[in-house]
Amino acid sequence: MAKSWSLAKRQKALQQRANILQGVRHFFIERDYLEVETSHRIPTPAPESHIDATPSGAWFLHTSPELCMKRMMAAGYGKIFQICRCWRERERGNLHLPEFTLLEWYRAEADYHLLMQDCEGLIQEVASLIGLGEKIIYRGDEIDLSKPWERISVKEAFRYYTQTSVNEALKGDTFDEIMVRDIEPKLGLKKPTFIYDYPSERGALARLKPEDQTVAERFELYIGGLELANGFSELVNSEEQRRRFHLENENRQSIGKSVYPMPDKFLNELDNMPPSAGIALGEDRLAMVLLNAEKIDEVVAFTPEEL
Amino acid sequence: MVQGRQAHLLEGEGGGEITIMYTASDLRKGLKVIINDEPYIVTVFEFSKPGKGQALYRTKLRNMMTGFTIDRTYREGEMFEPASLEERAMQFLYKEGDHYHFMDNETYEQIIISEESLGDAKNFLIENFNVEVLLFRDRAIGVELPNFVNLRVIKTEPWVRGDTSKADFKPATLETGYELRVPPFIEEGELITIDTRTGEFSKRVKE
Numbered sequence: 001m002a003k004s005w006s007l008a009k010r011q012k013a014l015q016q017r018a019n020i021l022q023g024v025r026h027f028f029i030e031r032d033y034l035e036v037e038t039s040h041r042i043p044t045p046a047p048e049s050h051i052d053a054t055p056s057g058a059w060f061l062h063t064s065p066e067l068c069m070k071r072m073m074a075a076g077y078g079k080i081f082q083i084c085r086c087w088r089e090r091e092r093g094n095l096h097l098p099e100f101t102l103l104e105w106y107r108a109e110a111d112y113h114l115l116m117q118d119c120e121g122l123i124q125e126v127a128s129l130i131g132l133g134e135k136i137i138y139r140g141d142e143i144d145l146s147k148p149w150e151r152i153s154v155k156e157a158f159r160y161y162t163q164t165s166v167n168e169a170l171k172g173d174t175f176d177e178i179m180v181r182d183i184e185p186k187l188g189l190k191k192p193t194f195i196y197d198y199p200s201e202r203g204a205l206a207r208l209k210p211e212d213q214t215v216a217e218r219f220e221l222y223i224g225g226l227e228l229a230n231g232f233s234e235l236v237n238s239e240e241q242r243r244r245f246h247l248e249n250e251n252r253q254s255i256g257k258s259v260y261p262m263p264d265k266f267l268n269e270l271d272n273m274p275p276s277a278g279i280a281l282g283e284d285r286l287a288m289v290l291l292n293a294e295k296i297d298e299v300v301a302f303t304p305e306e307l
Numbered sequence: 308m309v310q311g312r313q314a315h316l317l318e319g320e321g322g323g324e325i326t327i328m329y330t331a332s333d334l335r336k337g338l339k340v341i342i343n344d345e346p347y348i349v350t351v352f353e354f355s356k357p358g359k360g361q362a363l364y365r366t367k368l369r370n371m372m373t374g375f376t377i378d379r380t381y382r383e384g385e386m387f388e389p390a391s392l393e394e395r396a397m398q399f400l401y402k403e404g405d406h407y408h409f410m411d412n413e414t415y416e417q418i419i420i421s422e423e424s425l426g427d428a429k430n431f432l433i434e435n436f437n438v439e440v441l442l443f444r445d446r447a448i449g450v451e452l453p454n455f456v457n458l459r460v461i462k463t464e465p466w467v468r469g470d471t472s473k474a475d476f477k478p479a480t481l482e483t484g485y486e487l488r489v490p491p492f493i494e495e496g497e498l499i500t501i502d503t504r505t506g507e508f509s510k511r512v513k514e
Contacts, residue, residue: 050361050383090332090362090383093354176360177380184357202359220358230358256384 006306013299016130017287021083023126024103024283028081033105036080038068044263048204049251052089053260054098061087064280065104066205067266070234073106074273081105083283094295095226097284098304106234106278112217115231115279116194119221120147123192127290138224138289141189150193154215157183157195170199187222194219204244206232221281223289231279238270329389331364331381339371339390342379346371346390346443371441372448374426393442394451399432407432409440409447420447430485431456431503452503457512458482459498466491476508 025035042062045053053060062068065082072080086102107114124145127136134146158166162182169175187193196219200208203216218232235241242262249259287299297303329340338349351367364381371390397409397418405422407429418440422429428450432438439451463479476488481501489508493499498512 048359050356050359091354091356096354096356176357176363179357179360180355180363180365181380184355198359204359227358 004306007301010298010301013287013291013293014301016291017299019130020126020287020290021283023129024083024122024286026129027122027125028105031079033079033081033107034077036069036072036077036082037084038062038065038072038082040085042068044261044266046205046263046266047245047248047252047260049248049255049257052257054087054089063088064102066278066280067263069104069106069278070273070276071266071269073108073234073276073278074269074271078108078274079106092304094297095285095288097296097300100296101283103281103283103286104278106276108274108276110277111233111275112196112219112231112277115277116149116151116196116219116221118279119194119229119231119281120149120192123223123286126286130290132290136290136292138226138292139294141224143188143224144191146191150188150191152187152193152195153197154195154199155197157187161186166199170201175199175202184222184227185225188224188226192221192223194221196220203232204248205235205241207235226285226289227282228285228289229279229281231277234273234276234278236270236273236275238267241270242267326388329387331383331385331387332362334364334366334381334387339392340368340387341390342368342387345373346392346448347377348390350376371443372424390443392448394439395442397438397440397450399434399436399438401434402432409438409450411440412437418447420450424449427506428452428503430481430483430506431458431501433458433483454502454504455500455509456503457498457500458485460489460493460495463489463493463495465494 029035040062041056041059043059045060045063046067051063053063064086065084069080069082081104083101083103085099087099089098091098105118124147127145134144136143136145155166158164158169162178164178169178187195197209197215198218200214200216203218206216206218209215209217216232218230220227221229245262253259284296284299287293288296291299293299329338334349334352336349336352340347347368347370349366350369353365354362355365356362362383366379366381367376368379369376396412398412400408400410400417406419407422407425408417408419410417420440426449431452440447441449441451458481460479461482464477477491478486479489479493480486487501487506487508489499493511498514500509500512501507502509
């Protein structure tokens with residue numbers, strides 16, 4: 001009789017992971033969010049340059065529930081959340097699984113600043129629910145979860161942590177490398193950090209900042225150098241959204257990737273969506289931070305290699 | 308790991324010759340690739356993807372000829388030629404200056420490997436020892452040792468029984484000239500097992 005020891009030894013982590021999920025549900029239900037379940041298998045993923053969907057017959061497994069949840073927002077659902085499995089091709093590493101769990105929530109009449117506050121409240125509450133205090137240890141750093149968390153714009157982060165400017169990085173096509181190498185490892189080491197106002201071309205579904213059209217109202221949350229969430233004020237203009245999807249598809253084509261069909265139903269309904277904000281938070285990553293795990297493998301029952 | 312693996316058939320420059328290329332998403336620890344015409348082995352590998360950004364493959368690669376390590380970040384779609392290394396069973400014959408002479412166990416052909424190319428392996432080679440010699444484009448670039456080898460201690464201080472101040476490991480010299488630290492109970496002339504990956508004492512061999 002064979003027994004998987006790698007699975008058996010994860011029992012404690014998986015128990016805590018379950019507690020974290022219950023805590024997350026409790027947080028949203030208490031705040032009158034409706035828990036929804038949208039389809040995993042969809043005909044048209046959002047065309048984005050660097051996110052590849054797994055084909056499933058002639059359709060695809062969703063890479064996030066974003067488009068379906070926004071259609072619900074456009075239909076008048078004001079506060080919704082979902083916890084679901086998502087699939088992204090060829091994403092595998094210490095922090096990535098090609099099948100992973102996302103938490104997404106959307107709220108009408110809100111912008112990205114309110115989402116940042118949601119994150120502060122949610123993670124603080126879940127941490128205390130699983131028996132952690134205001135200070136947690138992640139990969140050797142002591143991180144203080146008390147509010148308010150640190151907020152730094154992308155521009156400031158480049159000025160502070162690098163020798164180059166955002167514009168130079170974009171022009172030289174080194175934005176991602178600099179983020180990964182010089183900026184990400186410094187974010188959220190003492191307090192969780194929101195890095196916000198990304199260059200407009202780095203937020204395909206986000207609203208541009210009214211007072212500065214060169215940036216999108218988009219942020220990422222980092223704790224202990226680990227990226228946990230990506231949120232933004234939603235773009236609710238279908239014409240502009242269609243134009244951006246075409247640009248993303250052109251970009252996909254230029255780097256040799258397949259082009260996705262236009263998500264027409266989503267685009268046709270988008271103009272009905274009230275001003276809203278929405279965010280995706282990696283549940284596996286949240287478990288990693290709260291359980292002080294080095295690898296994403298430690299907080300899931302099975303990795304693809306173990307199947 | 309099979310997930311996401313893609314092999315790419317490309318026509319070699321010689322025309323007609325087909326080489327299977329790796330792409331960045333095939334990069335793994337232990338993969339051997341050619342960079343600037345020299346063989347490298349991936350020693351550290353990390354997949355990263357900044358939010359909404361492109362996939363980046365951050366690696367450390369060790370040059371298998373010089374031993375030097377470099378840091379490289381690759382993007383999705385970048386291609387690599389695999390470094391195919393040939394392994395041949397050979398016997399270490401003798402050392403002459405910094406030249407190490409080996410003999411192919413099948414063809415009896417003799418080859419020389421420089422001390423520099425051998426790296427740490429030189430610490431564990433004794434005459435008539437069998438190793439796998441690595442060849443890159445017909446050139447010997449190093450040897451592969453078993454994880455554990457047995458070597459004799461030729462010099463170490465005697466253990467003073469009851470002397471607790473000397474309870475820690477003590478220096479010892481092996482028949483290859485290699486120096487390491489061993490437990491106090493090991494005596495001159497004894498055979499011990501060394502872990503060649505760390506160069507450390509592993510256990511005493513009962514003879």
